[in-house]
Amino acid sequence: MPRSMDDRREKREWLLRRNCSLSPRQTLVAYLALCALSLTVALAFLLQGVWQVLIFTMVELAAVTTAFILYARHAADYEHIVLTAGSLLVERVSAGRTSQTVLEPYFTRVAKPDSPRSLVQLEAKGTTLQVGSFAPAAQRRRLADELQQALRDQKR
Missing domain, CATH: 1.20.5 (Single alpha-helices involved in coiled-coils or other helix-helix interfaces)
Structure with missing residues (x-):
């Protein structure tokens, strides 16, 4: 079923957290x-x-x-990736410190992990980010595929 213009511009989110065994x-x-x-x-x-x-x-x-x-x-570290029509926001929390990087979706390129230990790489206009440090290798590959597809959908 073809998607409408509004469906392609909806917000997509990915949340990657540490796997902590104890609360x-x-x-x-x-x-x-x-x-x-x-x-x-x-x-x-x-x-x-x-x-x-x-x-x-x-x-x-x-x-x-x-x-x-x-x-x-x-224990509460995470990476939160939010894709909207105008931006790709990557928010990282490590030891209580928050950092945010905003990339332009149209110019963002996703490089899939090339080995089980490598991360997903996002590149846009001279800015390079690696994401997926809290995810196992299979989940990182799936994240890269989903991000690539979502970015392609945004460009249509």
């Missing part, structure tokens, strides 16, 4: 359980007069705290 609440519960267990063991040894275990427990908890903080900072 923020689950992460906090796991962290607190690990801290409680480690401190319980360290205190048991401290009561037996082996104070050195407490030092190693503090080093361990410092490392675990650092890891959990890094995990939490990047």
Whole structure:
């Protein structure tokens, strides 16, 4: 069925998020359980007069705290791509920092990933962006195909 002019100009969106196995609440519960267990063991040894275990427990908890903080900072990272009649907006959020790049759809070229580890490349008027860092290889190829088709539809 042929598309009308309005159908081709509708907004298209793609949202690529990290695949996080734990929610923020689950992460906090796991962290607190690990801290409680480690401190319980360290205190048991401290009561037996082996104070050195407490030092190693503090080093361990410092490392675990650092890891959990890094995990939490990047758990909400995403890439949001929005194609409208007049622009292709790529919004990236990483560790709470947002960056936005606007490309002109008519001049945008999509380069498909050429290997399982490479990303989708968008090029327009001297600006080059790579997207798809949160998607597996098959999803990146599908994203490139969908973007190419949507951009072609816009040019008709």
